Each structure stands twice: as C-alpha cells, then as structure tokens.
Amino acid sequence: MANLPEAGRVLTVSAGPAGGRRAAAPSRAAAFRWLALLLVVCGAISAFFPFFWMAVTSLKTAPEIQRVPLQVFPDSWTNMQNYREVFTRHPFARYLLNSVLIASTAAVSSLVVSSLAGYGFAKFRFPGRDVFFFGIIGILMVPFQSVVVPLYGWVSRLGLLDTYLGIVAPDLVSVFGIFLMRQAIEVIPNDYIDAARIDGCSELQIFFRVVLPSVKPAIATLLIIKFMWNWNELFWPLIVVNSPTMRVVTMGLISFTNMYFIEYNLLTAAAVISVLPILLLFLTLQRWVVQAVVMSGLKG
Amino acid sequence: MDRQRRAGFLFVLPAVLFFSGVFLVPLVQSVVGSFYRTRPGGASEFVGVRLYEKVLTDSTFWTSVSNTVSLLLMSVPTTVVLALAAALGLNRIGSLRWRNVWAAMFFLPFSASLVAAALIWQWIYDPVYGFLNFLLSLVGIPPQKWMQSLTQVRPSIAVVNVWVRLGFDTMIFLAALQSIPGEYWEAASIDGAGAWQRLRHITLPLLNPQIIMVCILELIFNFKIFDQVYATTQGGPASASQTVIMLLYDTAFKYFRMGDASVMAVFVFLTLLVVTLLQWRIFRKPVEY
Numbered sequence: 001m002a003n004l005p006e007a008g009r010v011l012t013v014s015a016g017p018a019g020g021r022r023a024a025a026p027s028r029a030a031a032f033r034w035l036a037l038l039l040v041v042c043g044a045i046s047a048f049f050p051f052f053w054m055a056v057t058s059l060k061t062a063p064e065i066q067r068v069p070l071q072v073f074p075d076s077w078t079n080m081q082n083y084r085e086v087f088t089r090h091p092f093a094r095y096l097l098n099s100v101l102i103a104s105t106a107a108v109s110s111l112v113v114s115s116l117a118g119y120g121f122a123k124f125r126f127p128g129r130d131v132f133f134f135g136i137i138g139i140l141m142v143p144f145q146s147v148v149v150p151l152y153g154w155v156s157r158l159g160l161l162d163t164y165l166g167i168v169a170p171d172l173v174s175v176f177g178i179f180l181m182r183q184a185i186e187v188i189p190n191d192y193i194d195a196a197r198i199d200g201c202s203e204l205q206i207f208f209r210v211v212l213p214s215v216k217p218a219i220a221t222l223l224i225i226k227f228m229w230n231w232n233e234l235f236w237p238l239i240v241v242n243s244p245t246m247r248v249v250t251m252g253l254i255s256f257t258n259m260y261f262i263e264y265n266l267l268t269a270a271a272v273i274s275v276l277p278i279l280l281l282f283l284t285l286q287r288w289v290v291q292a293v294v295m296s297g298l299k300g
Numbered sequence: 301m302d303r304q305r306r307a308g309f310l311f312v313l314p315a316v317l318f319f320s321g322v323f324l325v326p327l328v329q330s331v332v333g334s335f336y337r338t339r340p341g342g343a344s345e346f347v348g349v350r351l352y353e354k355v356l357t358d359s360t361f362w363t364s365v366s367n368t369v370s371l372l373l374m375s376v377p378t379t380v381v382l383a384l385a386a387a388l389g390l391n392r393i394g395s396l397r398w399r400n401v402w403a404a405m406f407f408l409p410f411s412a413s414l415v416a417a418a419l420i421w422q423w424i425y426d427p428v429y430g431f432l433n434f435l436l437s438l439v440g441i442p443p444q445k446w447m448q449s450l451t452q453v454r455p456s457i458a459v460v461n462v463w464v465r466l467g468f469d470t471m472i473f474l475a476a477l478q479s480i481p482g483e484y485w486e487a488a489s490i491d492g493a494g495a496w497q498r499l500r501h502i503t504l505p506l507l508n509p510q511i512i513m514v515c516i517l518e519l520i521f522n523f524k525i526f527d528q529v530y531a532t533t534q535g536g537p538a539s540a541s542q543t544v545i546m547l548l549y550d551t552a553f554k555y556f557r558m559g560d561a562s563v564m565a566v567f568v569f570l571t572l573l574v575v576t577l578l579q580w581r582i583f584r585k586p587v588e589y
Contacts, residue, residue, distance in 0.1 A: 037392075143568055151326045
C-alpha cells in the first residue's frame with residue numbers, strides 16, 4: 001500500500017531534525033509529540049489496512065468485488081455466504097482440525113522435552129553437558145531448508161509420508177524452547193531443589209512438583225510461540241503431505257488459488273478463518289505473545 | 301553424586317537424540333549427498349564435485365541467488381529503518397496504555413501466516429480490481445501490473461516482507477529503548493543537545509546491539525524466503541521472483557534431482573553460517589558508548 005513508505009519517510013523525520021538547540025521550547029516539544037503521534041497512527045493504520053481489506057472482501061459477493069469503480073464496503077455486512085462456501089468447496093474444517101492437532105502436539109511435545117532438557121542443563125553437572133548444550137544452540141545455525149532432503153528420505157523410508165507423525169516430526173522440539181527453559185529454570189534457588197531432595201523426592205518428582213510450577217510464565221511463552229509457528233508453517237507440510245485430507249490450513253489457503261483465476265471473496269474468507277485463532281490468541285494474551293516473540297528473536 | 305549425574309544426563313537425552321536425528325545426521329547426509337548423483341531407479345553413484353560444477357555454473361541458480369539478494373536488499377533496510385522510526389515514535393507516546401494499543405496495531409501482521417499475508421497483498425495488488433490501483437487511479441496514475449510485472453514483482457513481495465516483519469523489529473527496538481535510562485537524554489538536553497544530536501549520539505549508539513541483531517535476523521529471514529513466493533507468483537513471471545529456496549524445493553520435490561538440491565542446501569547452509577559467524581564477531585566487540 002502506498003501509505004507504508006510514505007508514513008515511514010515522515011516518521012524518520014520526526015525522530016530527526018528540527019535540530020533545536022537548547023532544551024526545545026515547550027510548544028515545540030508539544031508539537032513534536034503530536035507529530036510523532038500522528039505518524040505512529042499513520043503507520044499503525046497502514047499495518048492494519050490489509051486486515052480490514054481482507055475482512056470486507058470476505059463479506060462481498062463475486063460481482064461486488066469486481067465492481068468498477070471499486071466499492072470499499074460490502075452491500076451487506078452479514079453476508080456469510082463466502083464462509084459457508086469455504087467449507088463446502090474444500091474440506092476446510094478438516095484442514096483446521098489437522099492444523100490444531102499438529103500445532104498442539106508440537107507445542108506440548110516441545111514443552112515436555114525442552115523443560116526436561118532445560119532442567120538438566122541448568123541444574124546438573126555431568127560429563128559432556130556443555131558440549132551438548134552448545135551443540136544444540138549450534139543447531140540454530142542450520143537452516144531447516146538445508147536438511148530437508150535427507151529428512152524427507154527418512155520420513156519416506158519410515159512410511160510416515162502423509163501422516164500426522166510425519167508432518168509434526170521435525171517440530172517436536174525447538175532449540176528456542178530449550179534455551180528458554182534453561183534460562184527460566186536457572187534462576188530457581190538450588191535450596192528449593194535440595195530441600196525436596198532431602199525430603200526424599202525422586203528427580204522426576206522434583207521436576208514436576210518444584211521446577212515446573214515455578215516456571216509458568218516460560219511455559220506459557222513456549223506454548224504460545226510454538227503453536228503460532230506451527231499453525232503458520234508451510235514448507236515441511238507441503239513436502240510430506242500428498243492426500244487432500246491431510247492438508248494443513250496454510251496449504252488449504254493455497255488450494256483456493258490457481259494460476260488463472262482466483263475467487264478472492266472465498267480466499268479472503270478462508271484467510272480470515274486461518275488468521276483468526278492466532279489473532280484472538282494475540283489479542284487476549286497480548287503481553288505474553290509480545291514477550292514470547294521478542295524472546296524468540298533468537299530463532300530467526 | 302552418581303545419581304545426579306545420571307539424572308542430568310537422562311534429562312537432556314531426549315533433546316540430544318532428537319536434534320542428532322533431525323538436524324545433525326541429515327546435515328551430514330546433505331553434505332555427503334551433494335557428491336552423489338541419483339540415477340533414475342534409485343541407485344546413486346559418486347560423482348565428486350561434478351554436481352557443484354553443474355549447479356554453480358547454472359544460470360538458473362544464479363538468477364535465483366540474485367533475485368533473493370535483490371529482494372533482501374529492498375526489504376531489510378526498509379524494515380529496519382521503519383521499525384526504528386516506529387519504535388522512536390511509539391516511545392514518545394506518554395500514556396502507557398495508548399502506547400500499547402498502537403504497538404499492538406504494528407504487531408498484528410506478525411500473527412498472520414506468510415501465506416495469508418502474501419495472498420491478502422496479492423489481492424490488494426490485483427491489476428484489475430485491486431485496491432492499490434484504485435488508490436493510484438484517484439491521483440491519475442494508470443493501473444500497474446505489480447506482481448505480474450517483471451520489474452515490479454520483487455518490490456511488491458518486498459513490501460509484504462516489510463509488512464509482516466515490521467512489528468517484530470519494532471517490538472525489539474521498543475523494548476531496548478525502554479531500558480535506556482531517561483537521564484541520558486535529560487543530561488544531553490541540559491548540555492544543549494538538540495533532538496537530532498540526541499538521536500545520533502545517544503539513542504542510536506545505545507541501540508547498536510539491537511540494530512545489528514535485527515539486521516542479521518532480517519537477513520536470515522529474507523534469505524530463506526519461500527512461502528510468500530510459493531503462495532503467489534510461484535517464482536514468476538519468467539522467474540523474476542524465483543528465489544533460492546523456491547529453486548531448492550522445485551529441484552528436490554518437483555524434479556527429484558536430490559543431488560542438485562543437496563548442493564543448494566549446502567550453499568544455503570554455508571551462506572547463513574557466514575552471516576551468523578559475522579554476527580558473533582560483531583557481538584563480541586563491546587559496544588562503545
């Protein structure tokens with residue numbers, strides 16, 4: 001959208017010149033604040049517009065979106081025809097179910113394995129610990145795309161093509177998760193753990209009764225970010241999925257496109273459905289999600 | 301404490317096994333596989349560096365590399381500069397509540413999948429019924445072909461990348477800005493530094509680590525671009541938007557030339573390895589204030 005670069009250009013200026021010497025006069029400072037606000041608002045609107053456009057398009061009929069001159073708002077705000085059509089044209093409900101299953105499995109499995117490993121790395125000394133830890137962190141440097149060919153070979157040989165296990169396999173654990181859980185568990189005072197040990201708890205009991213309850217924020221962070229990543233994933237599912245019923249939501253969206261003619265009223269309805277779960281997650285748990293995403297910056 | 305040593309080892313074992321199986325072994329196989337050619341029928345023969353010669357002298361491959369680089373040269377600087385500006389602007393909003401509301405708006409695009417993002421933009425870019433051409437028509441500019449044009453397709457995709465990533469980078473900058481003590485700016489103002497001087501000599505140097513980090517993250521993200529292209533142009537028109545990962549995908553899973561694909565996989569791995577090592581070198585240097 002044209003707004004985007006424009007808003008940015010002015011924004012940069014807002015942070016810059018006016019080269020006021022001395023502590024700027026109050027009126028000028030106030031003007032600055034208003035300018036900054038104005039530009040932030042413009043930027044935010046540019047960021048929001050495509051969502052708005054997606055939503056209004058999903059409420060229009062095919063003839064409506066082809067009207068000349070273009071008409072911004074739909075004739076009827078309660079036209080749900082496209083949403084119904086999405087589910088009859090393709091097994092979109094199945095795609096949603098597949099994605100829910102895969103993203104939840106990836107999130108939970110990643111949580112279990114990462115918190116176990118995070119605990120091991122944070123609170124135990126054993127030979128090879130640092131080698132393992134830096135080895136795992138080093139995995140961050142291996143782009144998934146460069147291991148995908150042999151991985152496909154393995155999945156195919158194990159007969160996992162076109163299965164849930166095959167789709168979710170590479171996402172069962174994440175380096176970010178291990179890093180996050182280790183950081184979180186490291187700050188638990190050793191006294192707590194030792195006290196439990198003296199009370200006769202087994203190592204696993206300590207893990208479940210002492211360690212996990214004290215890192216709830218990290219658990220939430222990890223679950224959210226993993227769910228989000230896997231819900232939005234395309235590359236690997238594209239490779240292992242053959243049958244239409246095993247498709248995930250991102251693939252489902254693509255099945256509404258073809259080279260010559262795209263029914264954008266249907267496509268945008270499908271896109272709304274696909275974006276909505278993550279959007280709701282974000283709006284209700286905004287603080288957590290932002291924190292999760294900023295922390296995951298590591299992963300890239 | 302033998303029990304504890306064993307326990308610690310057992311706790312990390314599942315993760316170690318997983319990463320060995322899913323990343324380490326396949327990475328080695330990728331490297332090994334790049335020296336073997338797969339015959340039709342499944343048998344493979346050792347061909348030395350022949351596949352490297354073949355791929356690295358192939359103009360299709362270099363087209364995809366140059367497309368990828370041109371895409372990231374457009375989107376990385378734009379994203380970083382806009383995100384900095386947005387964070388500085390947001391940081392000036394006094395009310396915490398409103399700042400969070402506006403920050404949330406910037407952040408929203410991050411919740412859309414790359415596929416959804418690219419498809420929404422493709423609709424905005426639609427040459428006949430798209431919103432963008434409608435806007436242009438209001439100021440008398442004739443309709444453009446955007447994603448269907450040889451010259452406009454890459455900038456068009458770059459805008460999608462900027463839109464998706466802007467909020468993420470803004471959040472990182474905003475978090476960093478908020479951890480800078482306000483006294484720094486006050487002291488500078490009292491010493492007579494203007495807004496521009498404060499930005500140049502205080503804010504930007506203090507943000508240096510985050511700026512470098514964000515640049516590297518964007519570089520890696522944009523180098524691996526796939527979803528956006530696959531969902532919309534499929535590399536077209538006339539491979540003007542063919543990217544490295546798109547080519548890797550097609551080579552491996554459309555034409556089943558696994559050897560060639562492995563060469564590309566090694567290329568991607570080494571390129572990003574260099575970028576990451578560069579990042580580490582830069583990060584080791586202490587930031588001078």
